[in-house]
Amino acid sequence: MDNQQEGREERRPRIGRRALIGAVAGCAVLGGLLVLVPWGPSGGGPPAPAPGAQALAAVTTGVPAALPDLAVLIEERESHLRRNPKDAESWAVLGAAYVEQGRRTADPAYFPKAERVLRTSLKVRPKGNVEALGGLATLANARRDFPAARKWAEAARELAPRRWTTYPPLIDAYTGMGQYKAAKKSLDRLLELGSGPAVLARAGAVYRDHGWREDAAASFSDAAASAQAPAERAAYLERGGQLAWERGDREAALRHFRQAVRLDPDQRAALAGQGRALAALGRTTEALSAYRRALARQPLPQYALELGELYEALGLGQAARVQYDLLRERVRTAEAGGADEALVLGLFEADHGDPESAVRRLRAEWERQPGIAVADALGWALHQAGQDEEALRYARIATDRTKGGAVRNALYSYHRGMIERDLERSGPARRHLQEALRINPYFSPLHAPRAHRALKELGEPAAEPLPEFE
Known part of the structure; x- marks a missing residue:
């Protein structure tokens, strides 16, 4: 037996099941923080939140949002800011929505837009603007610019050290910088301040990076079980599927990925995950189809590399070269939007x-x-x-x-x-x-x-x- 079991209670404290997203019944967003509100007098449960409100609750707490809801939120905030250009918080919300839209669609054109509006938020309210600082940290992480992400996230922490939403971007930045002890320390602080599916999922990612795969799997499973919004639950199922894939459990990975896509058809990472799992199961026709659908909806260079190598393994050199050309094109597009694709391009150039x-x-x-x-x-x-x-x-x-x-x-x-x-x-x-x-x-x-x-x-x-x- 390895050391996974030792000290597990120290590594993974019990995390409550309070959901921290706006889709949770009886939640509202005030100033970027979630608060409980009572039901109406009928006692029959709350009305379903409007799409914009659902996306608002998601982006202000750093959890995955459904793409149609994001589009509604973006339209609402853009319209509002044309009338109220001095609303610093709305500028920060719009920037966070642009980041999430760019991340979910792999359209890096959203990233410069996000940076402009987040910096506008800081100009409107230069002091105490933790929302804009957190948004800039999240943007830098999405671009794989981890030094910048660390700078913005640490500035946000200085302003709001007891705000749990301060810590996820900081954890990502420390991880990207190879500062794993600092990432674990930030996770410990997050676990003291917050709970719910978003915190569970963040813990799972850190446990995975430390090689504690059983703890990571349990955290992702708990996060998916306690998430209420379909897009959020689908994202955590995809993470669980990726973990199953990494340990070679093809069938479990495929189940996770398929369930994620059923919950949220816009969960493109799960589509690519299906491609990996199906290829490993020898179902190459289905695998190729899944990869093509993922690339059509979220044309990430990593997916093009994986599909190209699958074609190459099948002896289809010309089809592989098409994907490798697409990879180079997508890297150029991403870098024009300020994203850092050195890692995937370096791996590609090394092999091909x-x-x-x-x-x-x-x-x-x-x-x-x-x-x-x-x-x-x-x-x-x-x-x-x-x-x-x-x-x-x-x-x-x-x-x-x-x-x-x-x-x-x-x-x-x-x-x-x-x-x-x-x-x-x-x-x-x-x-x-x-x-x-x-x-x-x-x-x-x-x-x-x-x-x-x-x-x-x-x-x-x-x-x-x-x-x-x-």
């Missing part, structure tokens, strides 16, 4: 393009925000560029618990094993390749078969001779 350019890009990324995912990608790019000794240093950071790499990720272990194989370190190479396939035997349609072939070439370890005594 120019490894030297991948090394240059990822070195700069590591200097700016040295997270575990960047360490893995830089190590792999260095390997593909023929610099294996230096590559192994970064691969160790990504996989060695003592160096921060606590997350259990099959791709990271595979990368380390392949680097060690080429360095003729057969024992460690065998161990890490076996670990990759033990974590998730289906982690990649392209790389998992290569891991099997490499293990076969390495063969069984040589038996050590017994000592002889005279």
Whole structure:
């Protein structure tokens, strides 16, 4: 048994089931904070909140919102601000809605709009504007600009250290910067101040990053069970499905992803998740269809890379190249909107393009925000560029618990094993390749078969001779 069970009560305190979203019956939003209000005199339950009110409650508490509701909220706030341009809080709400819309649709054009309106909110109310500061932190996280996110989130915390919504953007920023102890400390503070499905889901993400997969799965499951709004519940089901996928449970992952899409047809991450799970189950026609639908609705570079590698694994080189061209185009579009796509582009170039350019890009990324995912990608790019000794240093950071790499990720272990194989370190190479396939035997349609072939070439370890005594 590993160390997951030790100290679990310290890591994951009991979190109450109070829902913190506006769709929860009897909640209203005042100044960005949720408060309970009584039912009407009929006693028959509250009327359903209007779509704009539902989205308002979501974006002011940092939980997923339904896309149609977001569109209503954006229209309402834009109309209101034309008449009331000095309403700093409405500018902040509009900025948060733009960020969520850009994130959900993978349309980076929303990000510059979000930045403009959030900075307008700060101009209208320069002091004490924690809503705008939190919105700018969330925007920076969505752009993968974690140093900026940390700056804005820490400023928000200075203003409102007892406000639970201050802490999720701070946790994301610390994680992106590779500051995992600070992320855990912020989570502990969040658990002291808040409860409900949004807090449970945030805890699950941190537990996952620390390698505590059982705790993470329980947190995502509890979050989905206690969420009331379909879009929020679907988002937490998708996270649970991703966790199931990472541990190689194809059937459970597919169930989570399908349930998420049934609840919220706009849950595009779950559509891509279906593509992964179906491909692992050998249902390639369905997998290709799911990936195409995900890309049509949320054209993220990561999805194009995954679909391209699936085509390549099937021997469909021309179809793969179409997706790789799409990936490059989407990276350019995202970067024009201020988003940082160095990680996915670096991985792509390392495997399918120019490894030297991948090394240059990822070195700069590591200097700016040295997270575990960047360490893995830089190590792999260095390997593909023929610099294996230096590559192994970064691969160790990504996989060695003592160096921060606590997350259990099959791709990271595979990368380390392949680097060690080429360095003729057969024992460690065998161990890490076996670990990759033990974590998730289906982690990649392209790389998992290569891991099997490499293990076969390495063969069984040589038996050590017994000592002889005279």
